[in-house]
Amino acid sequence: xxKPICHVVAAGENYGxxxxxxxxxYIIGVDGGFQYLTQENIPVDLVxxxxxxxQYVPEHSNVVKLPPEKDDTDMRAAIQEGIGKGYEIFRIYxxxxxxIEHTIANLQLxxxxxxxxxxxxxxxxxxxxTAIKNAEMWFPQSAAGYxxxxxxxxxxxxxxxxxxxxxxxxxxxxxxxxxxxxxxxxGEEASVSVRKGTLLVVFPRAALDGISVCGRR
Numbered sequence: 001x002x003k004p005i006c007h008v009v010a011a012g013e014n015y016g017x018x019x020x021x022x023x024x025x026y027i028i029g030v031d032g033g034f035q036y037l038t039q040e041n042i043p044v045d046l047v048x049x050x051x052x053x054x055q056y057v058p059e060h061s062n063v064v065k066l067p068p069e070k071d072d073t074d075m076r077a078a079i080q081e082g083i084g085k086g087y088e089i090f091r092i093y094x095x096x097x098x099x100i101e102h103t104i105a106n107l108q109l110x111x112x113x114x115x116x117x118x119x120x121x122x123x124x125x126x127x128x129x130t131a132i133k134n135a136e137m138w139f140p141q142s143a144a145g146y147x148x149x150x151x152x153x154x155x156x157x158x159x160x161x162x163x164x165x166x167x168x169x170x171x172x173x174x175x176x177x178x179x180x181x182x183x184x185x186x187g188e189e190a191s192v193s194v195r196k197g198t199l200l201v202v203f204p205r206a207a208l209d210g211i212s213v214c215g216r217r
Contacts, residue, residue, distance in 0.1 A: 005089045006082035009033035010075055010106075011053040013097025015125040017042060026085055030078045033094055034058050046081060049074040073105050079113070079120075090120040097124070107131075111152050111198050119213055129202050132213060136193035137201060139163075139185065140210035148202040149173070149180035149192055158195025163188045173199070 004024035009017065011032025017040050021027055029037045031049030038044070048064040051057055057065055066077055075095060082090060090113060095106040106122055110131035113120040122129040130137075131152060139147075147164055151173040161168040165184040173179055180199075185207070192201055203211075 003089050004087060005091055006079075006085070006087035007091050007093065008075065008078050008082065008095075009037050009093045010078075010095045010102075011036075011049075011098070012094045012102065013125075014094050015097070015123065017093055019091065019093075026082060026087060028078045028082060029058075030074050034060070036094055046078075048078050048081060073102065075102070075106055076109055076112075079109060083116075083118070088118045090118065092120060092122045095122050107152075107200065110200065114198055117215065121208065123205065126205060127202050128205050128208050129200060130213075131198055131200050132192070132194060133198040134194060134196060135213055135215045136191055137213045138211060139190040139203070139207055141187060141189050142210065143185045143190060143203070143207035144187070145185060145204035145207065146202075147183045147185060147190070147192070149183070150178060150200045150202075151175045151180075151197060152200045153197040156194050156197030156199050158193075159197075159199065160191070160193045163190030173197075 006026045007019055007021060008028045010030045014036050026045050028046045029044045031051055032053035034047045046062045047058050047060045050066045050068045052068060066074060079090060096103045110120040110122055114131040114133040154175055156173045159168050159171045159173050165186055
């Protein structure tokens with residue numbers, strides 16, 4: 001996780017902005033997310049949105065005002081800005097807990113990022129959600145708590161879960177059966193991999209440090 005990170009803060013429920021941006025990181029406030037960032041005195045590089053939540057356009061040197069009627073969500077437009085800046089890792093805050101349709105849209109964004117060989121992490125109150133496609137994800141020995149995996153593509157083939165309470169070997173998961181819910185870390189290095197397809201992976205926020213993701217060869 002040494003690459004620069006694009007931190008994107010939306011206008012959903014704020015469960016805590018517990019990040020310290022590095023020098024090469026990029027901070028985007030999406031509509032009401034700008035207010036969350038200013039309240040925490042976190043410098044903002046870009047403010048974007050249609051500002052239906054804030055009800056005003058912030059005074060900032062770098063503002064992108066979007067039309068209220070559009071095909072993309074404000075969040076997807078923000079992610080595209082980050083991609084345009086060359087970022088490959090995105091941490092999305094305050095993107096859950098509000099309107100459920102926006103949460104679902106953000107889950108789809110995680111899959112879209114994985115499709116493009118990038119990595120997105122969506123922060124909820126106690127967990128982080130990410131997506132991997134045709135890839136493997138490793139967790140350190142210190143990881144503790146619950147781990148869940150769900151097929152996001154219609155079918156995910158060649159799924160392996162190692163170093164966890166309930167192991168899987170070359171399994172097939174579908175998006176109509178939650179076989180991978182509520183697994184547990186066991187105090188050893190663990191991994192999730194999928195040979196063909198996309199998985200949503202849910203794990204505790206405390207387990208984020210030390211993870212790594214690699215595309216399968």
